[in-house]
Amino acid sequence: MSIIEPQETTLYYQLAETLAETIHSGTYLPGSRLPAIRRCASHHQVSVNTVLAAYRILEDRGLIEARPQSGYYVRGVLPSVKAGSRHSTTVRSPSSEKLDLIETVFAAQNHPDYTNISLACPQNSDFFPTAKIRRIMASLLRREPELIGRYALPPGSQRLRREIARRAMDLGMALTVEDITLTHGCMEALQLALRAVTKPGGCVGIETPTYFYLFPLLASLGLTVVEIPTDPQHGLSLDALELLLQEKRIQALVAMPTGQNPLGYTMRLEDKKRLAKLVNQYQIPLIEDGLYCELQFCWPLSPAVKAFDTDGWVIHCTSFTKTVAPDFHVGWIAAGRFSEQLSRLKSVSSLTESRLLSEALGLFLESGGYDHHLRTIRRRYAAQVDEARGLIARHFPKGTRATQPCAGFVFWVELPGSVDCVELFHRLLQEKICLTPGALYTLSERGNSAMRLSCCYLFDERYTWALKRTGALACEMSGIAAGID
Structure with missing residues (x-):
């Protein structure tokens, strides 16, 4: 099936997005008829051809169907996944x-x-800015060939950390360059965070379902798991979590409050605030996996839980592997009150990140190319x-x-x-x-x-x-x- 590549200035794509939002919000219910083509064109002040192109996009997405001699109708939609128990752990x-x-x-x-x-x-x-990154790296090597002969010791490239701190404001996080340590991808960030805040034999709370590679990671650190009930639409059961915190049953919590893998949900703003309040109140670290935070479909972006962290108990981990280049394996961590322990662990772990890759990524962010991408x-x-x-x-x-x-x-x-x-x-x-x-x-x-x-x-x-x-x-x-x- 062909994909019509979206362009920022394409009217038919903008109209398709507007109509898709109304379908997802329930304004147009399954089985309901969309406005006639000429009426839609008049309402949105666009041409008939623009409406036809927008309707074809929605057909490709499986959101609507054409019925001969009748018009366009919203297709039946997949029912939502049902929530399980909200309290048992x-x-x-x-x-x-x-x-x-x-x-x-x-x-x-x-x-x-x-x-x-x-x-x-x-x-x-096609999903990565390969050509732009290649040009930046080639230019960087021409200007500074000595880059490949230097270690980039922790906390890592200052240029990249400065750009990360600037971009973190889009997610509500007020970070300084000194708050950020570069890591070898998000998995190393998660591992370092777990090593900093847990001890072998301890217990860690996780969502269920959760990213499957957490299981061998936790097992390798000698940690057991408490699966906390998780709603497919709204996320972690905060009532079940609070009970665990009251009973002091976990040493830490690992969660993906935004764009959760594998469910895809983003927690409501009030729930993110409550989650941050709970971990600060009970002084239990939350390791927040923010891997998909910048791939949210809405704007402005829903803030990270770290944005509501009052006393440094939220550790935010993420990387650029899903957005820029998987092979770079450039991630970062903002460890709050655990920054000193994490810095020591990084020094005896992978020690250094690639200076060339980090500087190239920093220049890409600095240029504005990342925002467009x-x-x-x-x-x-x-x-x-x-x-x-x-x-x-x-x-x-x-x-x-x-x-x-x-x-x-x-x-x-x-x-x-x-x-x-x-x-x-x-x-x-x-x-x-x-x-x-x-x-x-x-x-x-x-x-x-x-x-x-x-x-x-x-x-x-x-x-x-x-x-x-x-x-x-x-x-x-x-x-x-x-x-x-």
């Missing part, structure tokens, strides 16, 4: 079978012959999420549920009946298609009939075929026909 450690499955899936995700529909890493240079890529991911959900609505079993992400490019899909998504994963591997079964993202049984899907690929024939084939096999396994109820 259980201490667990990942089983060896769970860890083995993670390794199997991770190996399959990186197999060059497989078509991936769930790896959360864009695989095409983010505006483009946010729109593209929002459109591709809609299109993927449209394909699922048409080709997956009736009764399939899915989350509606507010940021990033991943979302959660739950199949009806008793479809075992681990079995589905293994059967699809035989056809060289790789998905990520939901069982990886939780230590409970909830994820057995679920999967995480990703929209950070070119929506070409190969990707759309793989998604349709996944739906067809799910229909076969469930005995349920495709389509929306």
Whole structure:
């Protein structure tokens, strides 16, 4: 399926975005008729051709359908994933079978012959500012060839840290250059934070479902897990968390309040404020994974929880791997009251980051190129999420549920009946298609009939075929026909 590339000055794209927002907000309900083309053109003061082009975009996304001699109608939408229990928490450690499955899936995700529909890493240079970064790096090396002969000792490039501090204001964070330490990606930032605030044998609170690689990371540090109930639309159960804090059952909390992986939700502003207040009140560190904060679909951006941190108990971790260049592995951490411990740990861990990559990234941010790139890529991911959900609505079993992400490019899909998504994963591997079964993202049984899907690929024939084939096999396994109820 072709994608119409969005342009900032394209009227039909702007109109499509406006109409998509009204559909998502419920102004136009499933089955309702959109305004006639001439009426829509008159209302928005655009041409008939502009309206037709906008409606074609919405058709491509799966949001509307044309009915002969009748007009355009809002398609049926995927029902939302239901919330589970809001209060029960259980201490667990990942089983060896769970860890083995993670390794199997991770190996399959990186197999060059497989078509991936769930790896959360864009695989095409179309999603990154490759040409601009290449020019900046070439110019930098011509002017300062000695860069590749220098270590960039902690806390790292001052130019990049200055730009990070400036950009952090968009997320409500008042940071100084001295507050920021560069890391080797977000995973190192999370690891350093955990090592700074926990001890082996301790217990860490996490969302459920959560990013699956946290399980082997926590296990490697000798930590057990408390899975805290998490609403698919609104996030962590703060009532359940407060009970854990009152009982002093956890040493730290790891959470993704914005663009959560794998559900895609962003917590409400009042909940973010309450979360910050709770961890400060009970003096338990929150390790905030902000990997998708800058890929929010709305503007202004929802603030990070760190923005409401009053006494340094929130540690904000993120990187540029999802937005600029995965291979750079340039991340950063604002550790609050734990900055000194973290700096020491960084010095005995990876010690240094690439000066060349850090300076090039700093210049890219400084030039304004990053802002332009983010505006483009946010729109593209929002459109591709809609299109993927449209394909699922048409080709997956009736009764399939899915989350509606507010940021990033991943979302959660739950199949009806008793479809075992681990079995589905293994059967699809035989056809060289790789998905990520939901069982990886939780230590409970909830994820057995679920999967995480990703929209950070070119929506070409190969990707759309793989998604349709996944739906067809799910229909076969469930005995349920495709389509929306």
